[in-house]
Amino acid sequence: MKNRPSFLDRYRTRKRARRLMESEHSFTGLTNEQVFEKIYADGSWGTDSEGRPWSGSGSHTPHIVHAYVEAVVRFLERLGANLTVVDLGCGDFSVGARIAPAADHYIACDIAPSIIDRNSRLARHGSVAFRTLDLVTDDLPAGDVALVRQVLQHLCNDDIRAFSERVSRTRPYRYLIVTEHIPAAKRFPANVDIPSGSWTRVMFGSGVVLEKPPFSLRSLSRETLCEVREPSYDRDAIIRTVCYRLK
Numbered sequence: 431m432k433n434r435p436s437f438l439d440r441y442r443t444r445k446r447a448r449r450l451m452e453s454e455h456s457f458t459g460l461t462n463e464q465v466f467e468k469i470y471a472d473g474s475w476g477t478d479s480e481g482r483p484w485s486g487s488g489s490h491t492p493h494i495v496h497a498y499v500e501a502v503v504r505f506l507e508r509l510g511a512n513l514t515v516v517d518l519g520c521g522d523f524s525v526g527a528r529i530a531p532a533a534d535h536y537i538a539c540d541i542a543p544s545i546i547d548r549n550s551r552l553a554r555h556g557s558v559a560f561r562t563l564d565l566v567t568d569d570l571p572a573g574d575v576a577l578v579r580q581v582l583q584h585l586c587n588d589d590i591r592a593f594s595e596r597v598s599r600t601r602p603y604r605y606l607i608v609t610e611h612i613p614a615a616k617r618f619p620a621n622v623d624i625p626s627g628s629w630t631r632v633m634f635g636s637g638v639v640l641e642k643p644p645f646s647l648r649s650l651s652r653e654t655l656c657e658v659r660e661p662s663y664d665r666d667a668i669i670r671t672v673c674y675r676l677k
């Protein structure tokens with residue numbers, strides 16, 4: 431049987447996590463753009479074989495990415511032709527590059543100018559446009575489907591609420607596909623607040639659930655497209671992709 435971390439191990443991990451948040455790695459006083467630029471500059475989510483900072487294991491672990499790409503491409507095929515897909519928080523574009531061929535137009539956006547600059551230089555795809563954009567405050571590009579993959583999990587509640595309220599009010603997309611790393615337990619305290627940064631709420635046994643308070647996203651329907659088990663901070667956790675129909 432697989433060794434499970436003891437209560438003491440989990441306690442120590444949580445203590446380490448809290449210390450990490452309070453330590454010199456704190457992003458206190460930085461704007462969101464500065465926070466994510468710093469994460470990339472420090473390589474906090476790891477680096478590729480050439481030492482270039484990347485968007486984390488969730489963007490590169492083959493079985494995690496494969497399950498997501500397969501589910502989203504199948505969903506896009508169901509919608510038919512002439513689709514514009516908007517990727518909000520595209521990161522290093524290793525995942526987006528595999529979805530883009532299924533769309534007629536693909537707009538890949540991120541708050542970190544350095545990563546958008548790198549994507550624009552390295553990723554050559556005829557139908558892809560890259561943009562620097564903050565999904566909390568900037569105008570959102572028009573499209574049929576928006577992908578927000580493992581982005582909100584890194585933001586504080588005020589920012590997620592601002593995004594959710596705007597999407598509920600303006601319904602800029604037919605579908606919003608959101609991927610979040612959350613505890614695997616059926617019941618867990620949703621939407622515990624954290625400062626924006628490289629960490630996620632899983633370290634406190636919580637996760638973002640957009641349709642629950644204080645975000646309360648309004649949608650016409652909700653469908654889980656895929657789930658992959660992926661422990662995090664010594665906790666049993668899953669990466670869940672949910673599709674919300676907005677109009």
Ligand SMILES: C[S@@+](CC[C@H](N)C(=O)[O-])C[C@H]1O[C@@H](n2cnc3c(N)ncnc32)[C@H](O)[C@@H]1O
Binds near residue numbers: 466518541
């Ligand atoms: C963990 S990475 C995920 C990247 C990509 N979605 C993927 O799954 O491979 C999170 C990304 O969200 C971006 N991000 C964070 N806050 C954002 C915001 N307010 N607007 C746009 N992008 C944001 C970060 O810069 C980072 O590239």
